[in-house]
Amino acid sequence: MKSFDAIVVGGGLVGSAIAYGLAKKDQSVLILDEGDNAFRASRGNFGLVWVQGKGSSMPAYAAWTRTSADVWPELAASLEEDSGIDVDLHQPGGIHFFLSEKEQNERDEMLKRVSNAAGSNFQYEILDQKTLRGMFPQMSDAVIGAAFCPHDGACNSLRLFRALQVGFQQIGGTYLPLQSVKDVQFHNPGFSVQTENSTYNCGKVILAAGLGTRELAPKVGLNAPVSPLKGQIIVTSKVKTFLDRPTHFLRQTDEGGVIIGESKEDVGFDDSTTPSVMHALAKRAVTIFPMLRNVNVVRCWGALRVMTPDGCPVYQHSETCPGAFITCVHSGVTLAGAHAFPLAEAITQGTLDESYKPFRAERFDVSKAA
Ligand SMILES: Cc1cc2nc3c(=O)[nH]c(=O)nc-3n(C[C@H](O)[C@H](O)[C@H](O)COP(=O)(O)OP(=O)(O)OC[C@H]3O[C@@H](n4cnc5c(N)ncnc54)[C@H](O)[C@@H]3O)c2cc1C
Incomplete structure (x- = not known):
């Protein structure tokens, strides 16, 4: 039976970006994906590559989001080269409109918190109605102002999804759909991953199954506290x-x-x-x-x-089953750059260093959070 350097469970945006990054590092990688019958946020999102407002309660998340936005152009270029697909990345800065003073004050307070946490890494400004009118002549007088953040952008997220999957396979990755993973067993070292009909072996396993990660994480000694938000x-x-x-x-x-x-x-x-x-x-x-x-x-x-309960990601390496990782993310478009490059690099090295500590799921367990 063929063995892989890594198996990624879940072929949504998160699993596909990590798998693409691992394959770029010359790892042999298999994606096992339940397929379109599962809930798939990756096919239903808004396509923003959005920095403003991320990480107001967790400075590490603000920095991680900014890192991702910064490496996104490299990801878009790499995907175009490997897949031939232009994902229409544009990062001209993003606007958050206000229709009332209450909305403006709440947003301003929140962005101040992000700015205090992220320092010079995060810039924003509040634009008045007159400035906005110059930018958007068709805007109504109901808009009293907006927050502008120069780091924000967007892409065509369906093309991103396709480019990740095509690019991954073009550089040697294997994608198997209709493979719902039922069990993961640790053999110290290595893992076997079981679907309904087959078993696959690997050195590392990355659980990136979206809402499905909740059920799978305990099999490698981890906790994935994710729930759906429509x-x-x-x-x-x-x-x-x-x-x-x-x-x-x-x-x-x-x-x-x-x-x-x-x-x-x-x-x-x-x-x-x-x-x-x-x-x-x-x-x-x-x-x-x-x-x-x-x-x-x-x-x-x-x-x-x-x-997740605080809206920030969970990335964690298992202490009881070394080589197993979990990822739970609600901004998989924005974070695709960080997943394909720094996260895939860390997984290739076999561990998540201290900089990933704030993202551990223990933060939700008050007895272990300190
Ligand atoms: C309405 C909406 C708008 C959004 N807008 C944005 C946005 O503008 N910008 C942004 O950055 N993010 C946005 N997001 C979030 C983004 O879409 C998600 O973060 C991202 O799609 C999550 O990807 P995922 O791969 O973790 O999950 P999913 O897309 O849910 O994929 C999980 C995959 O795992 C598979 N799977 C599940 N269980 C198993 C199993 N047991 N075995 C094998 N495979 C399994 C499923 O088949 C699926 O393919 C939005 C989300 C929604 C819903």
Whole structure:
């Protein structure tokens, strides 16, 4: 039976980015993926590469997000070379609109906390209505201001997903769909990974199965406290370019469609769309840009975020089963650069150094957090 340097369980954006990075390091890598029948945040997201607001409660997360945004251009170039796919990365800075003073004050307070934690690594400014009007002539008077962060951007996340999978296989990686992992056994050293019909052996195993990681993590002595948080999104028909930079709530794609969203709903494993949420999203979009009132909706969907209790990622190397790693991430687009490069490098070396300590799941266990 063929053995691999590493098996990545889960072929969503997180698993695919790590697997791509490992394969770039000349590791032999197998992705085992349950496939499209599972909940997949990777097919339902907004496509932002977003720094502003990340890490207000955890400076290490603010720095990690910034690192990822900084290496993203290298990832986009590498993917284009390996897969032939342009993922349409653009990082012109991002906008977060305010419709009330309350929204503005809350956001400003939060961004100050990130700025205090991240120092010169994080810049932002509050823009007034007049400045915004110069940037977005079609914006309504209901917008009183916005936060602008120069590190923000976006990509075409479906193309990113495809590029990661094609690029991974082009450089020698093996991807097997419809392979739901049922068990992982530690053989000290090495692992065997069992699906319904087969067993695969490897030196390292990376559990990156999104919401499925919760069930698998205890098999390697770890805890993955993830739960679903639904987001709904609307996409409109194509319109002439009016929004040349991403905002947290509205984004115009390079093809012309406008993406509107997304909601945050704690409703368990339910990814359906609901008229009341769609109405609220559309209402806010039309309030910001009234011309959207006459634009047709072409698609809408719901998808489940992979959320930890504090919203920050978990990355952890198992002490009881060395060579096993878990990842739980709710910003898999933004963090794709960090996953493909520094994280894959650390996994190749076989351990996560002290800089990853803040990301351990023990932070949720008050008896072990210190
Ligand atoms: C509405 C919405 C908007 C978002 N917007 C953004 C954004 O703008 N920017 C951003 O950075 N992030 C955004 N995200 C988050 C981003 O989409 C996720 O962080 C990312 O997709 C998570 O990827 P993942 O690979 O961890 O999980 P998933 O995409 O859920 O993939 C997990 C994979 O694991 C597989 N799997 C599960 N169990 C098993 C098993 N037992 N064996 C084998 N395989 C298994 C599944 O088949 C699946 O393919 C958004 C998410 C949502 C829902």
